Amino acid sequence: MRLVYSLAVLVPLFLASGPVSAQTEAKKPVPRVSGEVTAVDASARQLVVKPDNGGSATVRIAEQARILRVPDGEKDPQKFTKISVNDISEGDRVLARGPMDADGTTLAANTVYVMSKSDLAQRRAQERSEWQKRGVSGSVVGLDPSSKEITISVRGPQGLKPLVVAVNDKTLYRRYAPDSVRSSDAKPSSWDGLKMGDEVHALGEKNADGTRLQAEQIYAGAFQTIAATVVSADTASNTIRVAQLPGKQPITVHLTPETMLRRLP
DSSP states (O other): OOOOOOOGGGGGGGSOOSOOOTTSOOOOOOOEEEEEEEEEETTTTEEEEEETTSSOEEEEEEEEEEEEEOOTTOOOGGGOEEOOGGGOOTTOEEEEESOBOTTSSEEEEEEEEEEOHHHHHHHHHHHHHHHHHHEEEEEEEEEETTTTEEEEEEEETTEEEEEEEEOOTTOEEEEOOTTOOOGGGOEEOOGGGOOTTOEEEEEEEEOTTSSEEEEEEEEEEOOOOOOEEEEEEETTTTEEEEEETTTTEEEEEEOOTTOOOOOOO
16 A cells, blocks of 8 residues: 655765764755656756655756666665666656755756666555555544554455554554545655544554454545446546435546446446
8 A cells, every 4th residue: 555665765875974073064954856757858867756745846967966776675875776867767766866946846966866667566566465465444433542543444244343453653654635545645644643534544463353453554534435326437538427326416536547446246
């Protein structure tokens, strides 16, 4: 479920280490852009990047800039590979560092770290498999702040049943964006961000009888479930026009590449 990948963890590996004089003035953090590459102009040495915090940014890569390919899961800088702008493709993820223009949307990169689209696809496949094996989904029906336990209602072969999701200081929380069901658009959250009625996806280890899960990751969001009859379908725009039951209120449902469609018997 968690398909967001950040290269920001690599930055400390390249910072100078050693004693710092008390009289040394604290350095300002180097501006950076981290996100998915949406366009590449190799001749102009320029990238368009969708940052993790939204919007769009332009990355101009200096002639003398270091461009390094980061293998999936690798943290040893000695194993990074030098590449050129021509080796960067749409769908890759980058972490670019350098001076930022006054408008705050254009960065002149002197260092660019790249994770390839193929490595990301392989990681996503592995994580999907992990969520299928160790993930649970359900609606929040209870929140206990004292014990930090969430009770969710999980649908199974025998109908709905409660499951207790326990958290600890290592549990990662993220909340879905209001206009997206993509985990990559989810924002960092916390226990306080959970609400009754939220739809929760949790990854972790279940106990022997499957009534309790120790959560490593939690994704939560407010989703609406409706019953409706299909009025029309538009494959060109990937939309379905439905009449909501019981009031027959018309609603347009937009489908995305992440939308799961299932035919019920």
